[in-house]
Amino acid sequence: xxxxxxxxxxxxxxxxxxxxxxxxxxxxxxxxxxxxxxxxxxxxxxxxxxxxxxxxxxxxxxxxxxxxxxxxxxxxxxxxxxxxxxxxxxxxxxxxxxxxxxxxxxxxxxxxxxxxxxxxxxxxxxxxxxxxxxxxxxxxxxxxxxxxxxxxxxxxxxxxxxxxxxxxxxxxxxxxxxxxxxxxxxxxxxxxxxxxxxxxxxxxxxxxxxxxxxxxxxxxxxxxxxxxxxxxxxxxxxxxxxxxxxxxxxxxxxxxxxxxxxxxxxxxxxxxxxxxxxxxxxxxxxxxxxxxxxxxxxxxxxxxxxxxxxxxxxxxxxxxxxxxxxxxxxxxxxxxxxxxxxxxxxxxxxxxxxxxxxxxxxxxxxxxxxxxxxxxxxxxxxxxxxxxxxxxxxxxxxxxxxxxxxxxxxxxxxxxxxxxxxxxxxxxxxxxxxxxxxxxxxxxxxxxxxxxxxxxxxxxxxxxxxx
Numbered sequence: 001x002x003x004x005x006x007x008x009x010x011x012x013x014x015x016x017x018x019x020x021x022x023x024x025x026x027x028x029x030x031x032x033x034x035x036x037x038x039x040x041x042x043x044x045x046x047x048x049x050x051x052x053x054x055x056x057x058x059x060x061x062x063x064x065x066x067x068x069x070x071x072x073x074x075x076x077x078x079x080x081x082x083x084x085x086x087x088x089x090x091x092x093x094x095x096x097x098x099x100x101x102x103x104x105x106x107x108x109x110x111x112x113x114x115x116x117x118x119x120x121x122x123x124x125x126x127x128x129x130x131x132x133x134x135x136x137x138x139x140x141x142x143x144x145x146x147x148x149x150x151x152x153x154x155x156x157x158x159x160x161x162x163x164x165x166x167x168x169x170x171x172x173x174x175x176x177x178x179x180x181x182x183x184x185x186x187x188x189x190x191x192x193x194x195x196x197x198x199x200x201x202x203x204x205x206x207x208x209x210x211x212x213x214x215x216x217x218x219x220x221x222x223x224x225x226x227x228x229x230x231x232x233x234x235x236x237x238x239x240x241x242x243x244x245x246x247x248x249x250x251x252x253x254x255x256x257x258x259x260x261x262x263x264x265x266x267x268x269x270x271x272x273x274x275x276x277x278x279x280x281x282x283x284x285x286x287x288x289x290x291x292x293x294x295x296x297x298x299x300x301x302x303x304x305x306x307x308x309x310x311x312x313x314x315x316x317x318x319x320x321x322x323x324x325x326x327x328x329x330x331x332x333x334x335x336x337x338x339x340x341x342x343x344x345x346x347x348x349x350x351x352x353x354x355x356x357x358x359x360x361x362x363x364x365x366x367x368x369x370x371x372x373x374x375x376x377x378x379x380x381x382x383x384x385x386x387x388x389x390x391x392x393x394x395x396x397x398x399x400x401x402x403x404x405x406x407x408x409x410x411x412x413x414x415x416x417x418x419x420x421x422x423x424x425x426x427x428x429x430x431x432x433x434x435x436x437x438x439x440x441x442x443x444x445x446x447x448x449x450x451x452x453x454x455x456x457x458x459x460x461x462x463x464x465x466x467x
Contacts, residue, residue, distance in 0.1 A: 004078035051127035080115035081125035091136035209255030314376035333396035336443035400458035421456035
């Protein structure tokens with residue numbers, strides 16, 4: 001086993017890690033969620049946020065493994081912080097650094113590892129976001145990109161946490177240091193007991209566009225975007241009245257009318273008699289973080305080629321449809337669609353033409369269904385359609401026939417006229433199955449029966465689908 005050398009900036013790195021005051025702290029729900037998302041995107045059983053101090057690696061968040069820390073000598077992450085790019089170990093048994101590492105030869109039996117350094121703005125690596133598997137494997141470029149975005153979001157969260165902690169430490173009964181108040185990167189708003197603005201800092205003006213003179217004496221509701229409900233604010237004020245504190249995410253609006261997302265923390269400052277004196281609000285603009293989170297979610301749930309829901313989101317949608325149909329005592333239908341003769345397109349014109357055809361086919365299928373229905377790409381040339389809340393099961397046959405007719409129309413791609421057809425299998429909930437697996441299996445069987453009967457047609461599931 002090869003023990004990782006110390007980074008050249010080890011002393012500075014340890015000082016930075018200490019400043020974040022994150023070691024041996026309680027779990028953080030946001031970081032736990034990011035680790036679970038990394039595991040889900042990469043389809044690995046284990047993912048973790050690992051921080052490297054003098055003698056150990058400590059897990060701030062971990063999914064799939066019951067562990068708090070390990071010795072630094074055996075930590076893969078101790079090697080990963082030595083480089084700027086993602087460290088990938090496809091098979092630890094074939095890597096001279098790790099083949100005899102106890103984490104490889106015994107539980108948790110690591111074979112695959114990918115670790116993205118968690119870097120401060122100064123370039124100091126505090127630890128890694130890592131994903132781990134017990135079998136050799138690779139990650140796709142999309143998965144690598146998503147994990148790198150997640151690592152940046154983790155550091156943004158740690159920076160925000162540290163900034164909020166620093167600001168709160170300098171707010172004590174409104175004896176705010178003028179230097180901190182004026183130079184803080186987070187917006188700070190102070191209101192009186194009636195929630196009228198007393199003062200704001202320069203970061204508030206930079207973030208919202210409102211100056212001190214625009215807002216003094218006014219209610220902070222002038223920032224409201226209208227996105228949050230009355231119930232949202234009722235819960236906020238209930239927390240402030242009971243605990244003296246609230247934090248959360250909301251959307252507000254700048255002076256120029258532009259909406260932005262913010263993470264807001266509010267603390268109540270009390271008089272000596274227990275009455276409220278002031279409210280101190282600190283908030284940061286997290287709009288870009290929200291966009292990055294949405295991008296990661298889309299990459300995990302939508303097919304990159306057709307922009308349709310992928311297999312994972314399809315299963316979730318079908319599971320929800322089954323629950324709703326059961327609750328409302330209604331039927332639902334699953335259509336399993338396979339494009340006939342698609343392989344010939346790839347073989348003769350190439351995969352680029354095949355991709356264009358798949359995109360156009362996805363569009364034609366989507367035009368045949370209602371907005372409440374779901375069209376998904378399962379992979380290759382296979383699509384599915386979930387028809388919800390069916391009052392008449394004959395509707396499924398009409399939709400299937402329409403899809404077949406639309407897909408039988410010529411496709412014009414790169415000057416060439418292409419003709420395909422579609423074979424469709426139909427299974428109903430609850431008649432042909434009461435679970436995702438049963439409905440998929442039976443719709444798939446029916447689709448193959450349609451192919452066997454000559455293609456370009458649909459087939460309802462029966463106990464003997466060939467009939």
